[in-house]
Amino acid sequence: MSDDGAQDLRVLVFDVNETLSDLTPLRVRFEDVGAPADLMPTWFAGVLRDGFALTAAGAYADFASVALDGLRSLLPGVKGWAGDVEAAARHVLDGFAELEVHPDVPDGVRKLSDAGFQLVTMTNGSNTLTEGLLAKAGLVDLFEELLDVRGPRCWKPARAAYRYAVDQVEVRPEQALLVAVHPWDVDGALRAGLRGAWLRRGATVYPQSMSPPTYSAQDLRELADALIADRT
Amino acid sequence: MSDDGAQDLRVLVFDVNETLSDLTPLRVRFEDVGAPADLMPTWFAGVLRDGFALTAAGAYADFASVALDGLRSLLPGVKGWAGDVEAAARHVLDGFAELEVHPDVPDGVRKLSDAGFQLVTMTNGSNTLTEGLLAKAGLVDLFEELLDVRGPRCWKPARAAYRYAVDQVEVRPEQALLVAVHPWDVDGALRAGLRGAWLRRGATVYPQSMSPPTYSAQDLRELADALIADRT
Known part of the structure; x- marks a missing residue:
């Protein structure tokens, strides 16, 4: 080895x-805001994708900004979802402090x-x-x-x-x-x-x-x- | 504008x-192999994440290789899934030719x-x-x-x-x-x-x-x- x-x-x-x-509790935060728990891994992969994209292009943004952008983009696409995007995104991101x-x-x-x-x-x-x-x-x-x-x-x-x-x-x-x-x-x-x-x-x-x-x-x-x- | x-x-x-x-038909390919359709966007975001990671690290691999790696990693993690990983991954990737x-x-x-x-x-x-x-x-x-x-x-x-x-x-x-x-x-x-x-x-x-x-x-x-x- x-x-x-x-x-x-x-x-x-x-x-x-x-x-x-352990990021698992973030799944519950997605459910809290009316989104499916399975959106969590899609979102997290997308956050890394976008952060790496900026890095590959020679640019930089903080994790929190990229993570927030990702939620703003994904939540309105959830079928039947009609919440307050900013409040919902904040609720998910606040979950990082509880891990x-x-x-x-x-x-x-x-x-x-x-x-x-x-x-x-x-x-x-x-x-x-x-x-x-x-x-x-x-x-x-x-x-x-x-x-x-x-x-x-x-x-x-x-x-x-x-x-x-x-x-x-x-x-x-x-x-x-x-x-x-x-x-x-x-x-x-x-x-x-x-x-x-x-x-x-x-x-x-x-x-x-x-x-x-x-x-x-x-x-x-x-x-x-x-x-x-x-x-x- | x-x-x-x-x-x-x-x-x-x-x-x-x-x-x-339009990548939507790939969702059906996930269902064909016994995985949830919603794994498609998670997988695709992960393929880009990993391809960008290699790029950010100064390396390179073909899309097909990264895409195959992604399926090999995700499919065995699907609850209750017990198929042939290589055959299932091929079936999903073959879908690109049908888009x-x-x-x-x-x-x-x-x-x-x-x-x-x-x-x-x-x-x-x-x-x-x-x-x-x-x-x-x-x-x-x-x-x-x-x-x-x-x-x-x-x-x-x-x-x-x-x-x-x-x-x-x-x-x-x-x-x-x-x-x-x-x-x-x-x-x-x-x-x-x-x-x-x-x-x-x-x-x-x-x-x-x-x-x-x-x-x-x-x-x-x-x-x-x-x-x-x-x-x-």
């Missing part, structure tokens, strides 16, 4: 949305911190939301830095976003491992010179069009065990 | 998927061709599929070039994809107008120095985080009328 040189690994860079946090970490995250983070890895987050979202999420789980003090793409002003998986993260903690790219549930994030990190760990969280298939991960684990507990085993 | 200088406009660069073609143009496209294309505009297509998909689509509608001879991103090896909305298209027909970017139903495509074209026309096709809201279109029209007939009026 690992390549050589794992003993040089110093920093773990965590993606946040879906990797640390919790996946059940395996506290154990995994503590194990990795105890083993001496430096932990940071790097999100396409906002570090304020990351801080709230990790504080609620009692984990925030175990992280050295909470970073987001407002620093480099480009979204992951652009190379500059990963390079920004490793620069902030003053390590070389190859001393860092990106941990994410999204293959596009793992692929981007690998192309930027970091290593990449894919948390499967129930998924079975990694895309053939993307660079294969350095590590693959079901969840953060399993990844922590693998990283600690490779280190010792 | 227009800026100045429309009389210099020579080339119309058409996006294909959803702009010329037809939107009802307004033949009139719009003929008007624009008669008015002397040079027409080309530039798709993140394949020019073979574009050719089949336009041939079936009796329109293929009205297009000067059918282009796809296998040329520049980066997906729209990367600047290089638009520049490749205008280079192929030997015009300056500002002499070309990108026509698309997707705001991210219009935004990318504008950032690459082209003009951009947004076909609304029932949508009401253009994203605030993207560059506003040079033209906005309900469909291709309406856009043709506006472009011809501005030219004369």
